Amino acid sequence: EKGGYPDFMLKEIHEQPRVIRDTLAGRLVGGRLQIDELDLSPEELNLIDRVCVIACGTSLHAGLVAKELIEGWARIPTEVEAASEFRYRNPIVTPSTLVVAVSQSGETADTLAAIRDARVKGARVFGITNVLGSPVARESDGVIYTKANKEIAVASTKSFLGQVTSLCLLALLLAQAKGKLRMNQIRMLFGELADTAEQVEWVLGREEAVREAAEACVGATSALFVGRGMGAAIAREGALKLKEISYLHAEAYPAGEMKHGPIALIDEGFPVIAVATRGPVYDKVVSNMQESRARGARVIAIATEGDEDIRAHADHVIYIPKVRDAFSAITASVPLQLLARRIAVLRGCDVDQPRNLAKSVTVE
Numbered sequence: 001e002k003g004g005y006p007d008f009m010l011k012e013i014h015e016q017p018r019v020i021r022d023t024l025a026g027r028l029v030g031g032r033l034q035i036d037e038l039d040l041s042p043e044e045l046n047l048i049d050r051v052c053v054i055a056c057g058t059s060l061h062a063g064l065v066a067k068e069l070i071e072g073w074a075r076i077p078t079e080v081e082a083a084s085e086f087r088y089r090n091p092i093v094t095p096s097t098l099v100v101a102v103s104q105s106g107e108t109a110d111t112l113a114a115i116r117d118a119r120v121k122g123a124r125v126f127g128i129t130n131v132l133g134s135p136v137a138r139e140s141d142g143v144i145y146t147k148a149n150k151e152i153a154v155a156s157t158k159s160f161l162g163q164v165t166s167l168c169l170l171a172l173l174l175a176q177a178k179g180k181l182r183m184n185q186i187r188m189l190f191g192e193l194a195d196t197a198e199q200v201e202w203v204l205g206r207e208e209a210v211r212e213a214a215e216a217c218v219g220a221t222s223a224l225f226v227g228r229g230m231g232a233a234i235a236r237e238g239a240l241k242l243k244e245i246s247y248l249h250a251e252a253y254p255a256g257e258m259k260h261g262p263i264a265l266i267d268e269g270f271p272v273i274a275v276a277t278r279g280p281v282y283d284k285v286v287s288n289m290q291e292s293r294a295r296g297a298r299v300i301a302i303a304t305e306g307d308e309d310i311r312a313h314a315d316h317v318i319y320i321p322k323v324r325d326a327f328s329a330i331t332a333s334v335p336l337q338l339l340a341r342r343i344a345v346l347r348g349c350d351v352d353q354p355r356n357l358a359k360s361v362t363v364e
C-alpha cells in the first residue's frame with residue numbers, strides 16, 4: 001500500500017509531480033485558461049473587487065501564497081484569514097467579494113461555517129478541495145478539485161501542492177478576466193507552472209542535502225523558519241510541518257521582523273531555516289542570515305541551484321531549481337516537507353500519525 005516507501009508521507013511527497021500535472025491537465029483550451037467548474041462568466045469574474053481566502057492549517061498557508069499571486073497578477077486586494085477567526089468576527093463581505101475556501105478534506109467545521117456566513121452576506125464562494133462531493137464542494141458556488149487523490153498521512157503534503165497549483169490557476173484566470181496580463185504572458189506563466197512538475201522531481205532526487213541538514217537539527221529544541229514575500233508564506237508551512245510531526249517547537253517569521261524580537265532567541269547552534277531563493281528580496285534575506293549567523297545560529301538555506309555565493313552565509317544549503325518567484329512556493333516547500341519528515345524519523349516519531357492530531361477536523 002505504501003508502494004515501497006517506509007511511510008505514507010514520503011509516498012505522498014513523491015506523488016507531487018503527478019498532482020501538479022493532473023491539476024493542470026485540460027486547463028489551457030485554444031490558448032485561453034478555462035476553469036468551467038467555477039461557473040462564472042468572464043463578465044462576472046471582472047466584477048470581483050476583493051478576494052478573501054479562508055482556510056485552516058496548511059490550507060491557510062496555501063492561501064498566503066494565493067494572496068501574493070492574486071495581488072501580483074490580477075491586482076485584486078486579497079485577504080487571507082483563518083476560518084475560525086473569520087466566522088466569529090462579522091467580516092466585511094459584499095456581493096463583489098469572492099470568497100475562496102480551501103480545504104483538503106472539504107469537511108473542516110470552521111471552514112464550512114465560514115462559507116455559510118459568507119454566502120448569507122451575498123458573496124460568491126469558490127471551494128478548493130480534494131474530496132469529490134464533500135460539504136465544501138456542495139456548499140460552494142463553484143469548486144476546483146485538487147487532483148491529489150486520497151491523502152493518508154495526517155501532515156498534508158501533496159494536497160498542499162495541489163492547492164497551490166489550483167490557486168495559481170485561479171490567480172491567472174482572474175488576471176485574464178481583469179485584462180491585467182496579456183494572453184501570451186498567461187500562456188508563458190502556465191507553461192512555467194507546468195514545468196514545476198519536473199522541477200519537483202529534481203528536488204525529490206536529491207535528498208542527501210536534506211539528510212545532512214536534518215541531522216544538524218535533530219538535537220535542537222526549537223527552530224526558526226524565515227523568509228520574505230513568498231518565502232515568508234513558505235516558511236510558515238515549513239514550521240507547521242516540522243512541529244506537527246517531529247514535536248520540535250518551530251516558529252516562522254518574516255525575515256525582516258527578526259530584529260523586532262525573535263533574534264533574541266538565537267544562541268550557539270540554534271537552527272534558522274531561511275528561504276533564500278534568488279528573487280526580488282534575495283539580498284535582504286541573505287543579510288538576515290548573516291545577522292543570525294553572527295549570533296551563533298546554524299543556518300540552513302533553501303537556495304537556487306547554481307548560487308554558490310550562498311555557501312558563505314549558511315552551514316547547510318539545500319538547492320532547488322531556478323523558478324520565477326511566483327512558483328517558488330511549489331518548489332521550495334518540497335525540501336521543507338522532506339526536512340520535517342527526516343527530522344521526525346530521526347527523532348523516532350510516528351510520521352503518518354502524529355499525536356493529538358486527526359486528518360480532518362469536523363468539530364471546532
Ligand code: M6R
Nearest residue numbers: 057058059103104105108155156
Ligand atoms: O482538510 P483541511 O484542508 O480543511 O484541513 C485543514 C487543517 O486541519 C490541515 O491542513 C492540518 O493543518 C494538517 N494536519 C497540516 O498538515
